Amino acid sequence: MPIIKVTMTEEEGGATAEQKAALIEGFTRVFSQVMCRGGDTAVVTIEEVSTDNYGIGGRSVTAIRKAQSAASR
Amino acid sequence: MPIIKVTMTEEEGGATAEQKAALIEGFTRVFSQVMCRGGDTAVVTIEEVSTDNYGIGGRSVTAIRKAQSAASR
Amino acid sequence: MPIIKVTMTEEEGGATAEQKAALIEGFTRVFSQVMCRGGDTAVVTIEEVSTDNYGIGGRSVTAIRKAQSAASR
Amino acid sequence: MPIIKVTMTEEEGGATAEQKAALIEGFTRVFSQVMCRGGDTAVVTIEEVSTDNYGIGGRSVTAIRKAQSAASR
Amino acid sequence: MPIIKVTMTEEEGGATAEQKAALIEGFTRVFSQVMCRGGDTAVVTIEEVSTDNYGIGGRSVTAIRKAQSAASR
Amino acid sequence: MPIIKVTMTEEEGGATAEQKAALIEGFTRVFSQVMCRGGDTAVVTIEEVSTDNYGIGGRSVTAIRKAQSAASR
Incomplete structure (x- = not known):
């Protein structure tokens, strides 16, 4: 019963439910394998x-x- | 000064303020005893x-x- | 690549963006020094x-x- | 499947296995109740x-x- | 710069360095993809x-x- | 009663007691200020x-x- 926690920035509306499901599935598969x-x-x-x-x-x-955005203009 | 952290799913509107107060009181009492x-x-x-x-x-x-809900129908 | 996490109560509207930036800058400076x-x-x-x-x-x-507020009245 | 984590100082050899078992049992009981x-x-x-x-x-x-120990002498 | 933390029991000597490297590589790959x-x-x-x-x-x-071991005897 | 946690690699014997005391003092001072x-x-x-x-x-x-060490030789 391992615990896996991911902490990430919430960018542009945040991760979608599909991305979250894929992270949950993928991390669990990696641990299990x-x-x-x-x-x-x-x-x-x-x-x-x-x-x-x-x-x-x-x-x-x-x-x-902000700095990246200003630099790329 | 121990630190006790509980992480739980937010189901059906989440825990009430009374439940949260009871968790805080109960965990502290257990640790202290x-x-x-x-x-x-x-x-x-x-x-x-x-x-x-x-x-x-x-x-x-x-x-x-969702799967539980579908199975129970 | 150290990780520094601060957990604090959200009081009176929470920390301002300026305070958050100062915490980020200050913690990083302390660690680095x-x-x-x-x-x-x-x-x-x-x-x-x-x-x-x-x-x-x-x-x-x-x-x-609440108790502090009642006591100070 | 809530997660409860306690962080505490390791004093005088640390908690015994019995104390750890009692914390695990007690925290789980409080949460469940x-x-x-x-x-x-x-x-x-x-x-x-x-x-x-x-x-x-x-x-x-x-x-x-150390300061407490010196003060109590 | 996401942070991924895995917490697991240390069983039979713990994970090997190869397993740890595989967890690090695998979790990072899943996040990135x-x-x-x-x-x-x-x-x-x-x-x-x-x-x-x-x-x-x-x-x-x-x-x-211990209970599992006793039950399987 | 904020909680500040730092996670870092243990390199070359780890941080000294003096460094740990300085981190504790410094993080607390930054938060307080x-x-x-x-x-x-x-x-x-x-x-x-x-x-x-x-x-x-x-x-x-x-x-x-290891890779850094090999590259610097």
Whole structure:
């Protein structure tokens, strides 16, 4: 009964229900194939975090996206 | 100052404020009785996760609930 | 690529975007100065939790705030 | 299939196997009684953290224990 | 820069370095294929928990393994 | 009573007690200055993860360090 948690930024409306289902299915399959257990019992949780609440290298992803957008103009 | 975190699916409108208060009170009491400390300082956080973002055995709880509902008809 | 996660109550409308940016910048700076690495790659996530879902010493922060408010009247 | 995680300092050799079993049993019972589900499926994990790696109010628990010990002499 | 964390019991000596590498590679591949990002930056952490510190349905995995072993004799 | 958790690789013997104390002090100071609360109550936990159990971009940090070491020869 392994626990797999993914934390990711919520970009452009967030992941679709289909993407979430594919992450749940895929992570469980990988765990089951590698560890030979957990296929029926693995718990997967998906946490989506707004870009204001997610930082990389000292800047929020909101700020990083703005800088990228300005640079690409 | 132990930290207790519960993660659960948000089903049918989610837990009520009374249920949340009972979880906080109960978890703290259990910890305090077992470990003989932490009764005044334990921190409890409750994370409710939508059924799309929670998977068991490779399927989202949304999909599991639908299958259960179809099977019971 | 250290991961720094802060969990806090969401009080009075929650932290502002400026406060969040300052937490991200400050935590990353502290880690980088102390460990001499991670300045460009540290990931910071901020989780805000409603006062109903956050308990201290067996009571929800909602209940604690109410008692404080009643006591100060 | 709720997930309950407790994080606590590892003091004086850490919690015994009996204490850990009592935490697992107690947390699961509280959840099951309050939420009317999860009794058979709740996952509880216990994380013990050395007092060097646990801080309260800006000081490690190691330092707090030393100060308490000095003050009580 | 998604964060993927797997928590699992440490059984029979724990996962091998090859299994851990396969989990890291597999989880990252699944995320990257589903979300079309994160292939170069996903962070995966693996937490192994002793069977005393891991409970399912109110009993430690240590106790569950003992009961299974006794039942199969 | 905010909770701040840092997860980092355990490299070359891990962080010293002095570095851990500085992380605890620094994270608490940053939180307190930015949010104007939590200075006395913030909980900081430090999790050190072996380089086998930490992956970036699909490879373990153990493998990344080996490749860096080979490239620098």
